[in-house]
Structures are given as C-alpha cells and as structure tokens.
Amino acid sequence: MSATSPLSPAEARALVKSALAAASFEDVSLRVSARRSAYLRFAAGAPTTSGEAARFEVAVTAAKDGRVATVSGTGRDTASLQALVREAEALAKLAPQDPEHEPPLGPQQYAKVAARDAKTAEVGPEGRTEVVARVLKVAREAKLIASGLVEHEDAVTVLANRKGLFALHAATEASLTTTMRTADGKGSGWAGGSSYRLADLDGPTLARRAADKATMSSQGAETLAPGAYTVVLEAQAVADLLGFLVSTLQARAADEGRSFFSRPGGNAIGEALFDPRVTLRSDPADARFPSSPFAGDGLPLPTTTWIDHGILKALAYSRFWARKQGKSPLPGPRSIFLAAADPGEGKDLLELIRGVERGVLVTRFFYNRMLDPRQILATGLTRDGTFLIEQGKVARPVKNMRYNDSPAALLKNLVALGKPERTAGDGMVTVVPPLVAKDFHFASVSDAV
Numbered sequence: 001m002s003a004t005s006p007l008s009p010a011e012a013r014a015l016v017k018s019a020l021a022a023a024s025f026e027d028v029s030l031r032v033s034a035r036r037s038a039y040l041r042f043a044a045g046a047p048t049t050s051g052e053a054a055r056f057e058v059a060v061t062a063a064k065d066g067r068v069a070t071v072s073g074t075g076r077d078t079a080s081l082q083a084l085v086r087e088a089e090a091l092a093k094l095a096p097q098d099p100e101h102e103p104p105l106g107p108q109q110y111a112k113v114a115a116r117d118a119k120t121a122e123v124g125p126e127g128r129t130e131v132v133a134r135v136l137k138v139a140r141e142a143k144l145i146a147s148g149l150v151e152h153e154d155a156v157t158v159l160a161n162r163k164g165l166f167a168l169h170a171a172t173e174a175s176l177t178t179t180m181r182t183a184d185g186k187g188s189g190w191a192g193g194s195s196y197r198l199a200d201l202d203g204p205t206l207a208r209r210a211a212d213k214a215t216m217s218s219q220g221a222e223t224l225a226p227g228a229y230t231v232v233l234e235a236q237a238v239a240d241l242l243g244f245l246v247s248t249l250q251a252r253a254a255d256e257g258r259s260f261f262s263r264p265g266g267n268a269i270g271e272a273l274f275d276p277r278v279t280l281r282s283d284p285a286d287a288r289f290p291s292s293p294f295a296g297d298g299l300p301l302p303t304t305t306w307i308d309h310g311i312l313k314a315l316a317y318s319r320f321w322a323r324k325q326g327k328s329p330l331p332g333p334r335s336i337f338l339a340a341a342d343p344g345e346g347k348d349l350l351e352l353i354r355g356v357e358r359g360v361l362v363t364r365f366f367y368n369r370m371l372d373p374r375q376i377l378a379t380g381l382t383r384d385g386t387f388l389i390e391q392g393k394v395a396r397p398v399k400n401m402r403y404n405d406s407p408a409a410l411l412k413n414l415v416a417l418g419k420p421e422r423t424a425g426d427g428m429v430t431v432v433p434p435l436v437a438k439d440f441h442f443a444s445v446s447d448a449v
Helices: 009-020 078-094 125-141 203-217 235-247 253-256 319-325 351-352 407-412
Strands: 027-042 045-062 068-075 147-161 166-181 188-195 227-233 278-282 304-308 334-339 359-374 378-390 395-399 401-405 413-416 429-432 435-445
Touching: 009 027, 009 045, 009 078, 009 147, 009 166, 027 078, 027 125, 045 078, 045 125, 045 378, 068 078, 078 278, 125 166, 125 203, 147 203, 147 413, 166 203, 188 203, 188 359, 188 378, 203 378, 203 395, 227 235, 227 351, 235 334, 235 359, 235 429, 253 319, 319 334, 334 407, 351 395, 359 401, 401 407, 407 413
Parallel strands: 227 359, 334 429
Antiparallel strands: 027 045, 027 147, 045 068, 147 166, 166 188, 227 435, 278 304, 278 334, 359 378, 378 395, 378 401, 401 435, 413 435
C-alpha cells in the first residue's frame, strides 16, 4: 500500500467543485468515500488468503420542495460526477415528499482529529506476514491450531454541499483477531484488538492470551446449572453487550415510548439509572483513540458525556427531532469510552478475579441479538473461554452458556470496574474496561466449544 492519501484535501475540493458545477437545485450534497484496504487471513496454522483493494464511491443527494433522491457511482472523472448530479435531480422530481428532510447545512467547525498513521497506510504484504508469523509462532510453541485475520485500511470521507459545507476526515484503521484451538477441538481461546496504528497491536501478547484460554478451556469443561451468577466480563464481552445500550441513546425512540429511556411525556435524561461509578462519554479528538469529528449529515460531533456518575445526561437528537422538540441537535456517538468515574479505581483483570468468591469469567459473546428494546434485553452465547471462578482464582472451564440479560442491568449491578482498553469492533471506536457484575442471567447450556 502507499503512504499517499487515497484522496488529498486539494483533490477532494476539486472533485466537489467539478461535481456541483452541474447542479441546478440549491440543495445538492455529496458524500465521497475513498479507501485502500488489505488483509491476510490465516487458518489451520498457516496463511490462507490475502488481498488488497482500492474503492471509490460518490453518493449524490438532491432535494427540492421536500422531494429527495440519492444516487451513487464509482467514477471520479468530471463527466461521471456531473452525470450523477443530474440523475439525482431528475429522480428527486419524481420522489414523494419527505416531511422530515432538513435544509442543507452551511459551513461548520470541526474538532481537529489526528487519526491517520502514515506507517499503517504504507504497510505491505511483508508487514502483514510479519504480524501473522508472530502469532503462528506462539501457536506452534503451545501446540495449538491458530486461525484469524489481520487487516488494515487507509480511508478518506468527504461531505460537501452547495451551501458551503465541506468536511474531510482521513483515518487509518488496523485490527488483529485470532482464535486458538487444541488439536482435539475441545479447547478454544480468542483475543483481538484494533487501533488506528498497526504498531499498537501486539501480536505475540494477543496470541499468548488466546493460547492460554485454549489450553485452559480444554481441561474437561463442566456444566453449570442455568441461573444468576456473578460474572467477570473481559473488555470484549463488555463491548459486545454495551453496543446494545449505545444504539438506544436516541431521544426520538425515548420520546415516542419505544425505548428503555422512555418516560411518560418524555425521556429519562437527568435520572440516576446506573451505578454511580459509571461514566460513558464520546470524544472524537482523543489522542489515543481518535474517531470521525462529524456525523453523516455533516453536524460536528462534540465531546459528550452521555452518562455521568450513573446519571443519564444526554440522548442523541437528529436535526428533525431536535427542531420538533425545541432542542439542539446532537448526533449519536462514533466513539464510546466507558470508565469508572474515578480514573484511579480501575483494576487489571487478575485483580478483578481475585475479588470474586464464586462466579463466571467470560472471554466474549457471539450471536448477540436484541430481544426487547424497552428493556435493552439481549441474548447470545459465551465463546472461546468460559471459566468458573472460586475463591478468587480461575478454577476450571465450564461449558458455554446462553445469556438473557441487559447492559442496563449490567451497569446497575456493577461490583467493580477494570482498566479500559480498545476492543475489536465493527467501526465504532469502543474503549471499555473488564468489569464485575452480580446477578447476570444464564438461561441454558451450549455444547459448542
């Protein structure tokens, strides 16, 4: 890959100017995505597939008299761009009226975000191979079978319109995940991480974490009876659950009575809903964990505290809903930081385990699904390392279990919080700690490894 950006600011401005020159509507906007990505997949203890790809896409939205249409294409030459604009305008004339369409934004001020790492942008096949080789070395030494994926991308996103809006975000992103299995298939362990810098991903450390889980989990997993248990959730398991809560931080759903945060005639902003040690915030300009400084409609993403000492402080308001409710618009988060209200409280995972007399250690969850948005009740299965804790120590592996529980209950039933770390995710920058919570509900046992 090349260290040169997929789309420089000068190229982006020239592209926008040439496209909008064909516009006849006042309300015409562009979303441009230019990215280069690469990956190396490994399985059965060896590299299997690899690839690099370059992608470019432009989406044009045209609106007039409340009629809106969007078209997209992959050409970046002037003729292709202007053809998209004309097509969007023609389709908008035929579209039904959208009563929730908002007028275009003018110029905005965005936080300065340094999210592009040149060294990650220029990583080639040799760099990816080196990362995987270190993981496979740990697997061979532990006599385990490793699979997984290292991938990275260099991306630029641009938003612009005829009213003078211009937003550009350049970012690199890298991730490494690995699953280790014992030769007999009875033990499985997983570890993963992500960062905007590939150098932040310590392959050997992640591999050893997965290897230790695989070795421990192969030692005759026992069956635990379904019920309510004290749990120690590793950071990835916390992130797997917390995503459900983050997705419900929407004022409209709350105000319309469709949310956990609904209250008669409004929402729960200002209520103490969680343990007072819980603080949940977003910060696009965080130096270690940067994220996009603008939302999909071009609104700036401010540093926001959503939960402060257990009190719900904010819900996201779209421009339409904010206007209807007489509020200021606030986009939903693109990054999430969950931490103890007192930063000095965070403990490492072993310290958390030592504080538990009897409980269950969970590496991560999978096949997670929402059951009831009003309770943020979710279900899923434990995976790749589930263990019984007795007298402050990991005693023995147990069979995987299905949970039926809520991240809202998890944060209310909190016992202790650990030190935050960034987890492997699906685009959201998620920095959360391992934690201990009581009365976590397991509904059934699964024989799957």
